[in-house]
Amino acid sequence: MSARLFDKVWDRHLVASPEGEPPLLYIDLHLVHEVTSPQAFEGLELAGRTVRRPDLTVATMDHDVPTKDPLGPISDPLAAEQMARLRKNCEAHGVTLYPLGSAEQGVVHVIGPQLGLTQPGMTVVCGDSHTSTHGAFGALAFGIGTTEVEHVLATQTLRQVKPQAMAVTVDGELPAGVTAKDLVLGIIAELGTGGGTGTVIEYRGQAIRDLDMAGRMTVCNMSIEAGARAGMIAPDDTTFAFLEGRAHAPRGAAWERALDDWRSLPTEDGAAFDREVRIDAAGLRPVVTWGTTPAQSVSIDGVVPDPASFGGQAQQQAAQRALEYMGLTPGTAMRDIGVDTVFIGSCTNGRLADLRAAATVLRGRTVSPGVRAIVVPGSARVKAEAEAEGLDAVFTAAGFEWRSAGCSMCLGMNGDILSPRERSASTSNRNFEGRQGPGGRTHLVSPAMAAATAVAGHFAVPADLEGAR
Amino acid sequence: MRAVQQVRGSAVVLDRRDVDTDQIIPAAWLKRVERTGFGAGLFEAWRKDPAFALNQPGAAGAKILVAGANFGCGSSREHAVWALQDFGFEAVVAPSFADIFRGNSIGAGLVTAQVAEDDIAKLIAALEAGRAATADVTVDVAAREVRVPDAGVTVPFAMPDYARWRLLEGLDDIGVTLRHADAITQFERNRPGWLPVSGPLAPATA
Numbered sequence: 001m002s003a004r005l006f007d008k009v010w011d012r013h014l015v016a017s018p019e020g021e022p023p024l025l026y027i028d029l030h031l032v033h034e035v036t037s038p039q040a041f042e043g044l045e046l047a048g049r050t051v052r053r054p055d056l057t058v059a060t061m062d063h064d065v066p067t068k069d070p071l072g073p074i075s076d077p078l079a080a081e082q083m084a085r086l087r088k089n090c091e092a093h094g095v096t097l098y099p100l101g102s103a104e105q106g107v108v109h110v111i112g113p114q115l116g117l118t119q120p121g122m123t124v125v126c127g128d129s130h131t132s133t134h135g136a137f138g139a140l141a142f143g144i145g146t147t148e149v150e151h152v153l154a155t156q157t158l159r160q161v162k163p164q165a166m167a168v169t170v171d172g173e174l175p176a177g178v179t180a181k182d183l184v185l186g187i188i189a190e191l192g193t194g195g196g197t198g199t200v201i202e203y204r205g206q207a208i209r210d211l212d213m214a215g216r217m218t219v220c221n222m223s224i225e226a227g228a229r230a231g232m233i234a235p236d237d238t239t240f241a242f243l244e245g246r247a248h249a250p251r252g253a254a255w256e257r258a259l260d261d262w263r264s265l266p267t268e269d270g271a272a273f274d275r276e277v278r279i280d281a282a283g284l285r286p287v288v289t290w291g292t293t294p295a296q297s298v299s300i301d302g303v304v305p306d307p308a309s310f311g312g313q314a315q316q317q318a319a320q321r322a323l324e325y326m327g328l329t330p331g332t333a334m335r336d337i338g339v340d341t342v343f344i345g346s347c348t349n350g351r352l353a354d355l356r357a358a359a360t361v362l363r364g365r366t367v368s369p370g371v372r373a374i375v376v377p378g379s380a381r382v383k384a385e386a387e388a389e390g391l392d393a394v395f396t397a398a399g400f401e402w403r404s405a406g407c408s409m410c411l412g413m414n415g416d417i418l419s420p421r422e423r424s425a426s427t428s429n430r431n432f433e434g435r436q437g438p439g440g441r442t443h444l445v446s447p448a449m450a451a452a453t454a455v456a457g458h459f460a461v462p463a464d465l466e467g468a469r
Numbered sequence: 470m471r472a473v474q475q476v477r478g479s480a481v482v483l484d485r486r487d488v489d490t491d492q493i494i495p496a497a498w499l500k501r502v503e504r505t506g507f508g509a510g511l512f513e514a515w516r517k518d519p520a521f522a523l524n525q526p527g528a529a530g531a532k533i534l535v536a537g538a539n540f541g542c543g544s545s546r547e548h549a550v551w552a553l554q555d556f557g558f559e560a561v562v563a564p565s566f567a568d569i570f571r572g573n574s575i576g577a578g579l580v581t582a583q584v585a586e587d588d589i590a591k592l593i594a595a596l597e598a599g600r601a602a603t604a605d606v607t608v609d610v611a612a613r614e615v616r617v618p619d620a621g622v623t624v625p626f627a628m629p630d631y632a633r634w635r636l637l638e639g640l641d642d643i644g645v646t647l648r649h650a651d652a653i654t655q656f657e658r659n660r661p662g663w664l665p666v667s668g669p670l671a672p673a674t675a
């Protein structure tokens with residue numbers, strides 16, 4: 001059988017394959033944040049163990065950092081305690097930390113690639129399910145729980161049963177106005193929330209090749225929303241161009257050697273996958289979610305579906321419950337649904353390219369009266385780069401709040417939340433019940449649609465605003 | 470980790486699919502730096518509904534949760550496992566589990582018993598009509614089966630051999646791995662020199 005990208009990365013990280021135990025996989029990069037690490041460090045210390053490879057471990061603060069006044073006093077004592085713990089743990093164990101206020105602080109999945117720490121062929125883990133983001137570089141990257149975080153801290157390895165390999169091939173070119181976010185929401189709708197369970201997805205095909213690194217990260221980021229362990233995209237010249245010159249990318253002769261190695265990674269022709277799914281890019285549209293899982297989405301031109309239209313009782317019940325929670329009536333046109341809040345940010349869509357896409361729509365326009373609009377850059381560096389281009393001025397002139405880096409309203413740990421029944425258009429990745437605040441109603445969209453929706457006051461695509469500048 | 474041979478007690482039926490970890494333990498609870506004290510936050514939003522399964526008489530003492538497919542999807546937060554355990558659950562029975570949740574459960578000693586959809590329907594029928602709280606249910610890790618003797622129901626469940634072994638033995642996973650410390654050291658010697666290390670300076674040579 002011809003080798004696949006996934007097998008090549010897997011095989012080169014096998015430390016041991018003991019009889020009767022899952023194989024032991026070496027971990028090249030362990031990313032750490034304040035929320036899923038304190039119990040792991042505590043467990044480590046209670047057992048009298050140390051961090052095996054602090055030099056392969058990098059920490060930042062993102063999940064509960066304030067984004068309004070990040071350098072001011074932290075009003076939430078529990079959040080402050082978590083950040084203090086992380087600082088103390090990193091100091092005690094010699095782990096590099098990019099704390100609040102540092103120029104490299106930011107959402108963990110934004111800073112890894114930005115620093116050039118995420119490279120093709122690596123294994124990357126983090127106590128966070130969206131670690132799948134890093135697969136955009138042809139790395140094998142997946143989320144782990146706190147007990148596994150402790151295991152990686154202590155041993156720099158992880159026990160993993162080898163997942164199956166699935167190919168999702170997107171043929172052809174994306175139609176105008178269809179973004180990477182629409183593409184991945186379309187893939188998730190096709191696979192279902194649990195459709196990728198037990199698998200690593202390799203995204204292939206022209207529409208994937210055509211994406212820039214930001215778009216590829218958006219796609220891999222949401223692999224977990226189809227239940228997949230990880231998502232991967234073969235490295236190519238787009239990948240190498242992104243990496244060259246970054247702080248932790250190899251240089252000189254090392255760069256050449258790395259390139260030779262990375263070029264050997266892509267799946268060979270004729271390789272078979274455990275499951276193959278083909279999607280025609282021409283059939284994709286800008287989409288918006290209507291329900292409480294990322295698989296429940298519909299074209300912007302569509303209507304809120306009738307639960308009876310779904311096959312199977314469990315799906316019908318789930319749709320019915322989702323519509324009740326979301327306060328929606330079947331048959332309502334998506335464009336007729338008004339929003340209260342627009343959130344642009346997160347590890348899915350908080351990169352410079354995402355902010356540019358939104359700013360392009362907002363230039364010379366203003367946010368609809370009564371809509372609260374917030375933009376939270378994915379990292380301090382994204383923020384600085386956006387400001388250097390004048391994007392902050394575009395956002396604030398349009399009526400957006402321009403914040404500092406963090407997860408913010410993606411999960412609402414830092415006090416940036418929706419009120420009960422408040423409706424949001426959000427560029428994040430989860431529309432679960434209460435994800436952005438108890439009782440809040442989240443609709444997932446792309447940055448371009450988020451910006452157009454903020455201007456229109458109801459779900460809209462940029463083309464709807466033509467002439468209304 | 471404590472060894473688990475079997476879990477025996479009453480059950481709660483949560484007949485929903487795609488129960489995500491944000492529902493199991495909402496984000497506001499993740500600021501705790503301990504592994505304990507999460508029980509009060511378990512299904513916090515859903516528990517505001519008096520009709521919710523966990524609000525029914527007897528649910529407070531239940532050890533087994535029976536739920537729909539894709540249980541534990543979404544966020545990797547192990548706090549979801551700790552919340553279930555803190556409330557008193559020692560086993561979850563469902564047609565399928567999200568990968569990360571299942572891994573976390575094994576690590577923390579929570580039994581995840583994967584039962585076929587048809588068999589879940591049998592179990593739910595056996596536990597319905599208010600009988601769940603008083604039923605005598607056994608999730609037998611050694612035999613890989615769920616039994617409700619009063620209803621005459623016995624169904625098999627799937628669990629990987631290694632997970633079962635770890636539960637039965639109550640093994641410290643790090644301890645098991647450190648038996649391979651030499652192999653890890655050997656592996657590290659052969660890693661390519663261009664691979665990145667953290668810290669302020671980039672590696673300059675191959």
Ligand code: SF4
Pocket residue numbers: 062063107108109128130346347348406407410411428429
């Ligand atoms: S931005 Fe959202 S999804 Fe991404 S790491 Fe932060 S909380 Fe998780």
